[in-house]
Amino acid sequence: MAQELFLYETLCEQLAARIRRGGFAPGERLPSVRVLSKTFGVSVNTTIQSLHKLEMDGYIEVRERSGAYVREQLPAIGLSANLSHFPVLPVEVSLSDEILHYMEPYALSQALHLGIALPDASLMPVEKVMRLWRDASRRHTRTLWDYSHPNGLPLLTRQLALRSMGHEVAIADNDILVTNGCMEAIELALRAVTRPGDVVAVESPTYYGSLLALEVLGRRALEVPTHYRDGICLYSLEQAFRRGQVKACIVSCNVQNPLGYVMSTERKRRLVQLSSQYQVPLIENDIWGDTAYGGDTPPAKAFDHSGMVIYCNSFSKSLMPGLRLGWVAGGRFHDRLRELKQISSITTAAGPQLVMARFLESGGYAQHLVQLRAALHRQVGEALELVRQAFPPGTWVHPPEGGCVLWVRLPEHRDSRKLFQQALDDGIHIFPGSVFSVGPRHVDFMRLNVGSALTPEVREKIRRLGGLAAELQ
Structure with missing residues (x-):
């Protein structure tokens, strides 16, 4: 095992040096795995490992059914030392x-x-939000006093659904469940698709709140190497899916915390394809997505034709954490999520929902x-x-x-x-x-x-x- 590790790292260094010297031009396709294996006198497995590391280090991109291509922009020298390469093994969480x-x-x-x-x-329109709150208190006193529908107020779920109208796969009003923040959405999703002792794939590094949720719920984590620019390593993730190692996967495709990347559309599509192909539910945390500097960016959920993505979001980071207002779009898992919501917090307070619905409807949030x-x-x-x-x-x-x-x-x-x-x-x-x-x-x-x-x-x-x-x- 030690010899194999040495070989793939050595091959990776040789290929990286050749790319930097111009031996392979930007955008050029590398020789096939078998050709590289024969040229360097190593096994196919060693070559695949080295290409995987080159992809993680930012030298190449692997295109499905096409091969490995040199990136147009290479990483700065020494940058690959900032990436983690480690065995993908399930572990208990104790943080x-x-x-x-x-x-x-x-x-x-x-x-x-x-x-x-x-x-x-x-940076937040606090006064505008509070005016809406005061107005809701005067105009909708009975609504604020009473229980709201378990799914959430139709006025809000309609506005949330409208935000996805431009996506390849839009979210329907009745697929949305309003929650008390994003963490409740993630917790409900984990409880819906996993059981105590199950293994859940996570990015490494990842948001510590996700790890804390796994610990509290008694799930184990399988950490997958994650690139500071491209996101979770799809090669390693597919290996885990193929081996049946995990029951679910938690990811952030837009403005991931703490790395801050936005995953490319191509990689989001591939991620959703893997989820559907191996029937592993994808729990998507998109809480920072609205802050992407480049503007509105579709989540992985936008490409979810099979309903395997459980989309979780809130307004805590983009508007007001005190609202404690989030939502989850559960796809094929919606009914189970609603059952769990009803025995957890029953429903979400109507006040924040009314305020946010009006703010969205007016165009103020955009x-x-x-x-x-x-x-x-x-x-x-x-x-x-x-x-x-x-x-x-x-x-x-x-x-x-x-x-x-x-x-x-x-x-x-x-x-x-x-x-x-x-x-x-x-x-x-x-x-x-x-x-x-x-x-x-x-x-x-x-x-x-x-x-x-x-x-x-x-x-x-x-x-x-x-x-x-x-x-x-």
Whole structure:
């Protein structure tokens, strides 16, 4: 096994060097697997592994039924060291104590909050939303007092469905179930398609809330290597599907947390095809999708012809976390989701639903998103440059395609868990990378929330954080 690992890594390095020297031009198709195996004197399996690593490192893209092609834009030298390559094995999740430990400082009002991922309230139309709330209280008192339909208020579900009208596969009104935030949607989805002890495929790194849900529900995680630009490795995922290793898969295709990528349409289609082909439900967390800088971006659900994608979303990141308003479109699993909702929280409060329905109907939400995306794009760009200036040489950070977080890797394998405490002592709250993976694969990473304006005070704190990172042993 050790010899095989050495061979595929060596072959990968040789091919990468040849690509960089111009031996294979951008857009050129590489020789077939069998030709490469014969040329380099290695097994077909070793060649496939090396091509898989080249794809993960950003040198090639593998096109279905066509072959491997050199990318038009190659990664920066040394960038592949920031990607994780590891055996894909199911593991128990045990992160709740660690996650709660890192979340607690959010309650400290005097700290600079770079830990919890959330755009600043100053970027949100708070007054408009509150006016709608006051109006709903006057005009719809009985509706606010009573239970709403288990699916949600028709006025809201209609507006949510309309947002998908341009998709290849639109979501119907009666396929939507309104929830108390995105996490309830994800929890209901997991309970609908898995049982305690089942294995669920997740990205690595992934949102720690998904890992916490798996732990609480007694599911195991199978971490799949995930590229900072292209998303979850479809090759590794298909191997897991083919072996029958997993009962479901949780993914974020748009503005993934913490990496910030937007998966290409081609890869989204392929992901949904794999879900349908192997009959593995796909739980899609699209909570950051509305913040993509490039504008409206279709989720994987948009290509779901077989109903295998359970789409989960909310307005917590794009408008107002206090609304606690989310939704799930369950496809073929809708009836089971509704049963679970009724024995969980019965229904979702009518007030937030009325407010959001009116905001969507008026066009106010669409207008808000245009302004929000522009503001976040500007702030994140400024913060990115500041981090590159203030942090020690060798620090790695890749520009996200939406949202307001930066995924930062410290040089020389410095432990961000140590930096967490030192930063907190200086009034700075960060989130270490260790909780974005079940295994100890991201301890030298951290996630920074840069959803607030870079005031002189914030700039000084980020410079101080960079100084602490430089001093870290």
